[in-house]
Amino acid sequence: MIENKVINIIQKLISDILDNSITHLEAEKNLNEIHAHFKEITKITGYDFSIENMAAIPAAKGKALGLNFAAQCLLDYKRTVKFLRAIATVILEKQKIQPNTLIKVFYAGCGPYATLFTLVAPYFKPEEVQFSLLEINKNAVISAKKLIDSLDLNEHIKDFYTADAITFKVPEADTFDILISETLDALLYRECYVPILINLLPQFKKDIVLIPQNVILNMSFVSETKNEEVSKECDLGSLFNVRDAISGIENSKGIPSQLPVFKMNLPSLNMGFYDTFLLDTKVHIYNDIWLTRNESSLTIAHNFKLEKPFKNSAAIFTYFMEPEIELKIKFE
Numbered sequence: 001m002i003e004n005k006v007i008n009i010i011q012k013l014i015s016d017i018l019d020n021s022i023t024h025l026e027a028e029k030n031l032n033e034i035h036a037h038f039k040e041i042t043k044i045t046g047y048d049f050s051i052e053n054m055a056a057i058p059a060a061k062g063k064a065l066g067l068n069f070a071a072q073c074l075l076d077y078k079r080t081v082k083f084l085r086a087i088a089t090v091i092l093e094k095q096k097i098q099p100n101t102l103i104k105v106f107y108a109g110c111g112p113y114a115t116l117f118t119l120v121a122p123y124f125k126p127e128e129v130q131f132s133l134l135e136i137n138k139n140a141v142i143s144a145k146k147l148i149d150s151l152d153l154n155e156h157i158k159d160f161y162t163a164d165a166i167t168f169k170v171p172e173a174d175t176f177d178i179l180i181s182e183t184l185d186a187l188l189y190r191e192c193y194v195p196i197l198i199n200l201l202p203q204f205k206k207d208i209v210l211i212p213q214n215v216i217l218n219m220s221f222v223s224e225t226k227n228e229e230v231s232k233e234c235d236l237g238s239l240f241n242v243r244d245a246i247s248g249i250e251n252s253k254g255i256p257s258q259l260p261v262f263k264m265n266l267p268s269l270n271m272g273f274y275d276t277f278l279l280d281t282k283v284h285i286y287n288d289i290w291l292t293r294n295e296s297s298l299t300i301a302h303n304f305k306l307e308k309p310f311k312n313s314a315a316i317f318t319y320f321m322e323p324e325i326e327l328k329i330k331f332e
Ligand SMILES: C[S@@+](CC[C@H](N)C(=O)[O-])C[C@H]1O[C@@H](n2cnc3c(N)ncnc32)[C@H](O)[C@@H]1O
Pocket: 057, 059, 060, 063, 064, 065, 069, 070, 071, 073, 074, 108, 109, 110, 111, 112, 114, 115, 116, 134, 135, 136, 137, 140, 163, 164, 165, 166, 182, 183, 184, 191, 192, 196
């Protein structure tokens, strides 16, 4: 364990973030300070060049982010602040609905700092909230355990599994109230959020609160015109909604190699005007808490050149989980 003085400093930094009492800029400063303490305790900086800490870990489908990149997520400021506030909000809401009842959280993919646990748990008593953690990367588990020990948070932990969330069977799954899995990247590329949900969600109660609640991919046509008076972007709407896309899948049949194809009919537009199409990732964290375009590495918008002349009337989207996890687009 580290000195109580350091634990108190970290707790104050956390509660300032969770209380909504500080601005985003101040929250950034707090997260940098927290990161300095976590680096010191775990010896994981997130920025070394060791191959082992950089390498992605193969999962049953897709790949888990390398340990360094998982550590760096702490400093994806808006992401971290929004996730932390969302999780604290859900716990407080649950406490109102079911006072004096232990709230149980399953956290799949905790990373080397177990950020969405270590920065939430100190806000609550161990009799109020208990977490079960799961992580595929054994070195991340070692680091997270060291941090949890040092911060004296063991009483908040029920179990800690080193396992692949895509195949894991959760013991006593129906006792959990909240499921957290921030295992995603922009455009749901490579990482395991979708197959993890296909495996885990059906194991829990129907009313389990999932964080993030959903991920929606959106498409628009964009013009590079310099004319300030015309709208440069035409929003074509959602092309992929994870919760809708996985709702009909039976997990007893295993994880499918691809999800059902989605065809988007394109409106008739003056296509000479548009130069690129843009794909956006919107992360719906909880209720009115969203991560929107370019707020985080998870929501970086990707722009692609349109072939000219563009004469297609539909866009066909397929989300593959084999041989790699990726979204493919075809125009017809
Ligand atoms: C994007 S990082 C997020 C880390 C941390 N939860 C946070 O929010 O800062 C995702 C973490 O999930 C883990 N992960 C990804 N796929 C996984 C899987 N299939 N099973 C278990 N853990 C997984 C990665 O190893 C990584 O540590």
